[in-house]
Amino acid sequence: MRDSLMHFAPAFPEIFVLAMVSLILVVDAAVDEDKRFIAYVLSLATLAGAAVLTVRDFSTMPVQALGGLFVDDPLSDVLKLFMYLTTAVVLVYGRDYLRVRGLYKGEFFVLALFALLGMMVMVSASHFLTLYLGLELLSLSLYAMVALQRDSSVATEAAMKYFVLGALASGMLLYGMSMVYGVTGSLALGDMAQTLADGSDLQIPLVFGIVFIVAGLAFKLGAVPFHMWVPDVYHGAPTAMTLFIGSAPKIAAFAFVVRILGQGLESQVAEWRDMLVILAVLSMAVGNIAAIAQSNLKRMLAYSTISHMGFMLLGILAGSHNGYGSAMFYVLVYALMSLGGFGMILLLSRAGFEADQLDDFKGLNRRSPWLAFVMLLLMFSMAGIPPTVGFYAKLSVLQAVVEIGYVWLAVAAVLFSLVGAFYYLRIVKLMYFDTPHDTSPIAASPDIRVIMSANGLAVLALGILPQPLMAVCVHAIGASF
């Protein structure tokens, strides 16, 4: 009995989260509206408990479980820990915002945790079935979260777009997976890699399969030309949901891409590299250029996300351990910056007022020098200016592409990041050079302010001492491949 239980040991964090979600669902339905904090506290406790379980069983090498469907390796453990952290920060940042908008419901916590569960399955999957299962669990939860604000036509429209395009992407992905299955005769990533490494005479269907898989992945990442949904969804969704969509799922998406391309289709790097080059260049170009034209901060950050995903793809397309490590570093740093950026919108918003226009940041330095400074750090970090951590993220992916001899790609990337610097600088300009047109005091809870400060200072501290995080990424990739 005990042996069969231990068989599930690598998946304990997932099982724990599932059990807790069910508990929260029941408890929240039973208690009154004014005791909503029970669900809030239970959700945070779930994240803490999952973190403890993950740390306790931290694996130093890949451990297969559930008949090869599931793998517990350092990569998945590190990513899961960061996902707990991001989700926890989202819950804190979003609390007051959701409360004043009547969205502070049990459903929010349940959906967020289900999405987290989906992401956990994704990062630990070693089989097409589990990958897809995790992805769908995540996606369905996110569709519902965007639609949670039922009386907002913008949010409903965003949810609809997200759902239709997301379902299309899932379909493409499945179609590609089926072709790869046809060629290799296996759905398990390990067996697949083995078969492909031995050589396959069915190259054409394989390449077709890869094309569909890459297209599906690009949809999920929001890489150009599959990016159309990103600005609308980011803009239309309630900001707390945008914050969530823009942070933790990106980490999961990274794992998803690396598992499929880097582990399953490793030997086909020559096939998918060129596709990713095109996606990366287009994403950096369109993302950065279109962001300039935005007057809504959520839309601007959506386009900036597109460009950041392009940068992350640079690391992945290198197809080396260095490259995956740099992409992992990039995505973790991105999640940190994205939390801060959207979090700041939440922090400045209040009942009946969304601080999502660029002009709402005018003169922030006069209203709150400290918050302006935090935002300054976040913006310079997104622009990749040292001494913030965003610089090292860019440096590491550029290094990965120069290593494989794509110097021109590095040059293109830095030119687009120059374009990007313009709109980040514009936020700094609004905060520091302009006078405020809204002088009402900023009403944010102390705990949110503290977390926001920590968020901003982390960007600076990791910029001065980037080694620990970088070492974690290098180690996680090295020990998992």
Next chain:
Amino acid sequence: MFGQSILSLVIWVPILAGIVVLATGSDRNAPLARWLALAGSLLGLLVAIPLATGFDTATSAMQFVEKKAWIPAFNVFYHLGVDGISMPLVLLNSFVTVLVVIAGWQVIQDKVAQYMAAFLIMSGLINGVFAALDGILFYVFFEGMLIPLYLIVGVWGGPNRVYAAFKFFLYTLLGSLLMLVSFIYLYYQSGGSFDIQTWHKTTLGMAAQTLIFLSFLLAFGVKVPMWPVHTWLPDAHVEAPTGGSVVLAAITLKVGAYGFLRFILPIVPDAAHELAWLVITLSLIAVAYIGLVALVQADMKKLIAYSSIAHMGFVTLGFFMFNPLGWEGGLVQMISHGFVSAALFLCIGVMYDRLHSRQIKDYGGLVNRMPVFAAFFMLFAMANSGLPATSGFVGEFMVIMAATQVNFWFAFVAATTLIFGAAYTLWMYKRVVFGSVGNPHVEEMKDVNAREILLLGVLALAVLGMGLYPKPFTDVMHASVVDLLAHVAQSKLP
């Protein structure tokens, strides 16, 4: 006790002082912020003095070296050191920071703590630029200094400050990002090292050298600034507050010229020889053409900004003569220009604080109301036009001599600056200072106060001292220059 970490102190004391000043918060504590900033800048200068007293002029090796692992994942080190080329620049920067703090004492009444902190933090970062011996460390300081400067221009600048701040930031970022790609390329070529001295020894093919040369030329050429990428400078100067202009002219332009000696010439010497014509042509255009442009300026700050571009053209010209005289002349010119341009911008600041105009036509007959000021201004104007016995003469003379050794026509074109420089500076001086009192506003102007006399007096001493006895400066540089020249003369082609 701190003997092993002087350079770290030189970098971090101003930065920490800046953070302390920042912590004083709102303008209610402005006096405290000012005094703390002054203390911080003086302390910063104090810890830099051992660099001069303990400096060994006999060796060209790096001195006061510190080396610790910083980011092992990238093989990046916290590696600091100075030689005869960078040490004077560190001192110059620490010195100018004190002046800037004093210069902003009364003028800046808005967000005082942030203003002072920005200058202190920038001062530390610039010291880091000059002291860094690791490529990534250099880059972090090099880019990091843009942030405070962006805020200084944008927050405390003139009416068109936003445009100027953006232009300045994006221009310099363009150059430095391409340089970053070159750094990464060099990392792989040198077998996985970001160490600048290792890069000096790395062999590179001609095609790679040419591309690296061009990317470096853009990065440092924008900072110098060289014609035709100079257009950000007049805008930034005009819009920046006095302190910002002083730091821009006296220090940040030197970062560009310093990059030529630390990066371009030693790392890609063959491309530098091959493409010397390009730099020489651009430098001569800067000297002659920009001199003419300066002549027609109606705005005093703009005039001095263009004069800076012309003077920096001398520096780059001297470097590409590939002889000791040219290099030392260029370096002396850098230091001298640091003093003279700082002094001239302070002079304009003195006038601007009283009349709130930078237009030449709004002045006239200043000597009647401000005789002491007029005397100081005279000295600096003379130094700017290269009068013997001022520091301005030494560098220009050395570079012209060096150019004569290479090609008479280079020297001929360069020497036109002695005419143009005198023309635009003295003509401006005449229109502003001499004649009868131009208008009722000038009638009411008061002469310089003790604080301003202190500022201008210290600079006057520096300008005259360097002009009369430049030997200590050239002695410090000599060993490093000779050694670097020998290095640059060797081909690095595989």
